[in-house]
Amino acid sequence: MRSYVARIAIFIGPLIWIMARPGAALATQTHGGAEGLIAHQLAHLFYLVSMGVFIYWLRKRRLVAESGWRMIQFAAAFLIIWNFDTFFVHLLDETPGIIRTYRLSPWTIRIETEPGFEALASIYYLAKLDHLFCVPALWLLYIGLKRLSSGNLKAGGDVP
C-alpha cells in the first residue's frame, strides 16, 4: 500500500509543481512578418523541384519517346523556368533596398536600383513578364494531353 502511494506521488508531484508556477503561454506560434513570403518562396522551390523530378521520371521511363509525354515534359520545363522567374521577382520585390518601383502615371512606372546595378532594373522589368513562361507551359500541356488522347483513341484504350 505504501509503495502504491509513493508511485502516485512520483507522477503527480511534478505536475502540481508546474501548475503552481505559472509563466508566459508558449503553446501556439505566431505567424507574422516575412513568414508568408518565405512560405510562398519555398512553395515555388517545391513546385520547381517537383517539376524537375517529373521530367526525370518521364525520361527514365522512356515516355518522352511518345510525342504527348514529350510535350508534357516541355511544359514541365517551362514551369521550372517560370518558377525561377517568379522566385527571382519575389526576391527583388521583397528584399528591401535592391529595387524600388514608383507609379508615375497609370501607364508609366519608374524602377530604381542602387547605383552600379542599373542593369538589374531592365532584368526586373523583363522578369515581370512571367506569363511568357507559364502560358506556353499550359499550352504545351494542352497539346501533350491532346496527343495522348488521340494516341489512346487509335490504340483503342489501354494507353499509357
Next chain:
Amino acid sequence: MTVSFAPIWAVDVIGSILMIVLSILCFRLARQLKRREADNIMWTYLVWICSALTIFAVSRSAGHILKQILLLTGSPHLWASISPFSGAVNTFTFILVGGLTLFFERTWDINQEVIQDRRSLQNAHSELLYLNENLERLVTERTEELALSEQKYRGIFEASRDMILVTAPNGRVVEMNPAGYQMLGFQSLKNENGEANSRDFFSSPKDCEGILSSINAKGFVSNIEMDLKHTDERRIRSLISGSLDQGAAERDSTIHFLVKDIEERRRIEEQIAQADKLASIGQLSAGIAHEINNPLGVMLGYTQLLIRQTKEGSETFQDLKTIEKHVRNCKTIVEDLLHFARTSPPKETTIRIDAAMDDVLNFVRQHAEMERMQIIREYDPSVLEMRLDEKKMKQVFMNLIMNARHAIGETGILTINTAYNPEGKSVEIRISDNGHGIDKQNLSRIFDPFFTTKPTGEGTGLGLSVSYGIVKNHGGDIRVESIPGEGSTFAIILPVVPPNISDESKIDGKIAADR
C-alpha cells in the same frame, strides 16, 4: 529607369486570361480521357494534376486581373487587403501541383501493374471462355486423336509378325502380342500366382537375368541371340532387342522387347553348311575312290587268276580266298563312296514307293529278327508311280530301316508313312522309330562318311552317307529330327517328276535342288 507599364499590364492580363482558358481546356481534355477509360488510374491522375493546375491558374490569374483592375481604378488599398489571401491560395496551389506531380512515378507503376494484371485476366478469361465454349469439342477431338493413336499402335502391336513383349523391370510380364503367344505356344500367360514372368520364356533363366540386368544398367540391349523355350520344350533361337521405358515414377518403368524368331533361318543356314560340308567330302571321296578302285580291280583280277591256278584246299588257296574277300570288301566300300559322291546317274524306272518299301520290309523281316517290333505303315494313296532308281532307293530304305531297328532294339515301333504334297509337287517318306534317338552333338555329323556310333566292326559309317548321296542324286532331300530318348524321324523328300520328262531337264532340276 522610367518605363511603360503597358507591356507588363497587357502580358499580365492577357496571360492570365489565357492561363484560365488553357487550364480549363486541359482539365476538359483530362476529363474526356478519364471518361473514355474510367478505370485507367493514369487518366485519373492527370485529372488531378489538371484540376490542381486549373485551381492554380484561376486563383492566380483572377488575382492578377483583379489587381490590375483595382490599381487602374485607383483602389490599391483594396488590393492590399485582398493580396495576402490571393498569395496564400497561390502558395497552396503550388504545393498541391508539386505534391501531386511527385506521385507520378508511383501512379505510373501502379497503372502498369494494373494493365498487366488486366491483360493476364483478359487472357485467362479468353482462354476460359474458349475452353468453356469448346470443351466438349476439344475433348471429343482429343479422344478421337487418342483413339486413332491407340488404334494405330495397337495395330502394330497386334499385327507384328515378331514377338513384342512388355515387362516390368523385374521381368513380370505386362503384355505380349499374339505373335508372342504363337511363337511360344502359350494360350494364357497367367500361372497359378495369376501372373507370368519372362524368365519362364527362356531356355536358361540365367539368360533372362543377364538381359534384365543389362537393360536396367545400360537402358537397352540390341540383337542378342538367345534360346527361348516353347511350351512343348522345343528350343527357339531368337534375336532379342529391348529398351527401358522410364515412367514418371520408378514403379511405372517398363521394358519393351522385340523378339525375332530366327530358328528357321538358323536351321536353313545349318542345312546349307551341312550340304556344303558333305559336298566337299563327296568330292574328296570320289577322287580317292577313283584312284583306289582301279588298283583294287587289278588286285582282284590277279587274285582270281591265281585262285584258278592254285589247287583247291591248299593253304595258298585259302590265303588267296582271304585276299579276294577283303579286296571285295574294299571295292564295296569304294563303290559306296562313289554312290555318296553321286558320280553315277540314277538308272530310273517307273516304280511305286509303297511297293518298293514293302519289298524292303519283307526282306528285312526275313533276315533281321523283327518279330517283336511293331511296324505301322501309313501309305498315302495319292502317291502315284514315280521315276526313280529302284535299286538305289531300296538301298536307302534298307539303310534307314536297319538304322531304326538298331535304335529300337528288339521291341519298339517303326512307323513308315508317305505323303504327297501337291503344292510343292513332292513326296515325303517318313521313317520314324521310338528308339534311343540321336544325341544333339551327333546330329550334324550323321551324314558324314565313316561316322558311326555302332561298335567297331558292326558298321562302316557309310549307310547314311550313301543314302544322302542317292537321295540328292534324285534331286531330293533327306532330313532328320530326333529327341534323345524318344526316337528319331528321317524324312526323305523326293520331287515328283512326270514320267515323260526328259532326263536332261531332270538333271538340271537336280543341280538346282543341290544349290
